[in-house]
Amino acid sequence: MNGLGNEIIVADMRGRADRVSASAAVALAADPGTHFDQVMAIHDARTPGTANYIEILNADGSLAQACGNGMRCVTQMLAAESGQKHFVFETVAGILTADEHPDGLVTVDMGKPRFGWKDIPLSEEFADTRAIELQIGPIDAPVLHSPSVASMGNPHAIFWVEDDVWGYELERFGPLLENHPIFPERANISVARVTSRETIDLRTWERGAGLTLACGTAACAAAVSGARTGRTGRQVTVTLPGGDLKIDWRDDDHVMMTGPAELEFAGTMDPATGAWSRDREVA
Numbered sequence: 001m002n003g004l005g006n007e008i009i010v011a012d013m014r015g016r017a018d019r020v021s022a023s024a025a026v027a028l029a030a031d032p033g034t035h036f037d038q039v040m041a042i043h044d045a046r047t048p049g050t051a052n053y054i055e056i057l058n059a060d061g062s063l064a065q066a067c068g069n070g071m072r073c074v075t076q077m078l079a080a081e082s083g084q085k086h087f088v089f090e091t092v093a094g095i096l097t098a099d100e101h102p103d104g105l106v107t108v109d110m111g112k113p114r115f116g117w118k119d120i121p122l123s124e125e126f127a128d129t130r131a132i133e134l135q136i137g138p139i140d141a142p143v144l145h146s147p148s149v150a151s152m153g154n155p156h157a158i159f160w161v162e163d164d165v166w167g168y169e170l171e172r173f174g175p176l177l178e179n180h181p182i183f184p185e186r187a188n189i190s191v192a193r194v195t196s197r198e199t200i201d202l203r204t205w206e207r208g209a210g211l212t213l214a215c216g217t218a219a220c221a222a223a224v225s226g227a228r229t230g231r232t233g234r235q236v237t238v239t240l241p242g243g244d245l246k247i248d249w250r251d252d253d254h255v256m257m258t259g260p261a262e263l264e265f266a267g268t269m270d271p272a273t274g275a276w277s278r279d280r281e282v283a
């Protein structure tokens with residue numbers, strides 16, 4: 001499936017005790033037929049009141065705590081299967097809800113953002129995480145500097161720029177910043193431009209996956225950071241390379257993300273090795 005071009009494998013692991021292995025993820029990501037950004041593995045519920053436990057793997061085999069685009073894909077798949085429209089899921093980051101609308105768009109309640117330096121986490125104390133001391137490029141003329149940092153369950157750094165987000169070599173700076181010692185668990189790195197009080201342009205280098213066409217949690221992190229720094233209001237449209245997401249940072253502190261999801265094809269895979277075959281095409 002994909003969520004605005006963010007490439008997602010939804011793995012149906014219900015009724016079984018094994019997991020999608022890190023080596024299976026790496027093998028599937030390396031295969032052009034199944035290249036992906038995240039695997040969303042749907043497991044049986046482990047907490048009463050939830051439909052399923054969702055485990056998230058990045059293309060490098062690492063585990064992620066959250067994936068906004070992937071949650072929309074999971075919701076759309078389960079809605080198509082059951083006719084149900086409202087879901088309660090559990091991830092390692094906590095419990096979240098998702099709703100499919102009559103127009104096919106899906107809203108996910110991504111929970112509450114966290115801004116404390118230990119929550120993100122950062123390796124050193126910053127009292128104010130709206131702009132931390134971090135830069136890349138020449139010391140006296142940094143290319144990117146002073147990002148806002150936030151956790152949407154997973155760590156994000158948002159570098160605000162005044163000009164076109166496509167003018168920045170994110171493929172070069174992304175890996176350096178993702179692995180910067182300030183981020184002990186690495187981080188998702190975004191370049192963001194505010195184009196009005198209600199609109200943000202965004203490109204993201206994803207932790208464990210690289211450049212992607214869209215990152216839902218980065219859109220949420222950019223939206224809350226935009227509002228927190230006075231750049232935007234609390235309801236924004238975030239334009240990613242793959243399309244638009246609507247983000248609403250509600251007064252109860254929950255971040256609601258709305259956007260599409262799309263089925264590409266279905267197949268069968270071995271979650272231990274990543275060996276797979278295609279079942280059927282989808283027009």
Ligand SMILES: N[C@@H](CCC[C@H](N)C(=O)O)C(=O)O
Binds near residue numbers: 063067207
């Ligand atoms: N594509 C995702 C984010 C996936 C997780 C990320 N790479 C991480 O390791 O935190 C999204 O849509 O949110």
